[in-house]
Amino acid sequence: MISNKFKELGADFLLLMVAVAWGSTFFVVQAAVNETPVYTFLFWRFFLAGLLMALISFKHLHLINKEVLKAGILLGLFMFLGYAFQTFALTYTYSSTVGFITGLSVIVVPFASYLIFKHKASVFSSLGAIVAAIGLYFLTLNSEIGLSLGELYAFICAMMFALHIVFTGHLSRKHNVYLLVTIQFLTVGVCSLLGGIVLEGSIVPPQMDLLFINAIAITVIFATIFAFWVQTAMQRFTTAAKTAIIFTMEPVSAGIFGYYFANELLSFSQMCGAGMILCGMVIAELGSYFIEQYRRRKSRL
Template sequence: MLSKAKELKADLLLLSVAIAWGVTFLMVQDAINTTPVYSFLFFRFSLATIIMFFISYKFLKKINLKTVFYGIILGIFLFSAFATQTFGLTYTPSSIVAFITGLNVIFVPFLTFLFFKDKIKSNVLIATFIAVIGLYLLTMSGSLSFEKGEFLTLICAVLFALQIIFTGKFSKEVNVFLLVLFQLITVSILSLIFSLFLDNVTFNIPYDFAFFKAVIITAIFATVYAFLIQTYMQQFTTATKTAIIFTMEPVSAAIFAYLTANEILTITQFFGAILIILATLVAEIKFLNISNR
């Protein structure tokens, strides 16, 4: 059984990850206006890999095939999610992509049950559906259909769900620092390959202030910090609660954009954000007897 104190601490730190992703969203958006997506991912994850190498240096003697394999699996899930999301954006408005990507919150509990027969607590299941409604109100600004872009983004949501689920499982079996290191190495290599084949340029890009600012800040906070905290803290909480907490990313992005970029936050979006916050609280409060079984 998980210690309640450790689980709460893990959930709060995972919340800081969601906030880090949300706060850096605008920064990334500005950077990819002038830098191809996969090129940017290559620079971001390469710098993150270098930083993570020095952080995990003292554990390098513990490298084994299992750790490398697990890291590669997580890296493939993570990069494939980024790739399908990027392709989805070429066919579908970003608001719809944001909503469908967030549906990983509903895939996680059912995929966890499918793969590992983990029981879904009633309060967490309720929180999942509250989060989906909140995501819809916060992110949707177009009509939802099921065409090529939506299909690609749905795959993206499943891949993000798998990354969350298997991070929780793998982090209990191998060294967390090395697991993150090999995950980042995998994403860096795949980003470089995709950039060389799909981007117009990979290295001949404008190395301006916006680029360096985005690469450095996202590498440190939205990559090294985020994935190290996610991987370490998922040892003490469930994959489903992690997915619910991560729905706070678009909430923090919307609030940050409102405060710093004068973006409008409508009443509907505000209500959606409130529902997502409520969902994270419901996931923590075991108000039904069945939740404790």
């Protein structure tokens, strides 16, 4: 039991590093997308990541079968639809509103996990999710939530990312992690190719400059291969509900990196929001520790 708890703590720490990796690349991606259409950028990011993962996974390729193909494509579709609806939402409403509604996947995950796989979240995880969601509101305080098409698209985006977390936790326990990650990257790449051709007319970057090359290199290595491999591998040792709470650290780390490296300002309300997100993580983490201690004492009786 102790070793299992150490595995869970280690998994949670590595998932936190994933959130930090996403947050640290946020302003780099934002700068690149200002010059490059979104689906063009997504195609090159995920297609190149898929090719590199295929090379890394070479010795596992003989294990590929119909079931792992279906699982990887399903995860890839959830991931792509999350990015797609997020992009559509940004064309209709404020980025802070989209960020807040997308982050509400932290509330959706425990319910989706229970409804689909009957995985019941602990009281501590549910409480931590609520605290983290309130923190997200303060972190994106300029959000003006209404009933426009933008809010609807952002809500669908949140559902897709929530389903991606829930199904990753389930499927990563049943299939080879390397193959799952490779297939979902290539799925996002193919979908982005279609989206780029249909909506943008091309997937050729308008400017193949240093900004684009650096952004692709950083996101492929850190925000894609490292991040999604770790997520897929580590969710085997922790719960989907805790993963969602940990991922709310992405906007927190984005704010911190933006403050130090992009001269962005953090307001008092944003700092309070970041503090609440940290509190939500601590509640979920300590809660799982107390539950483990209770089970150990109960087993001794």
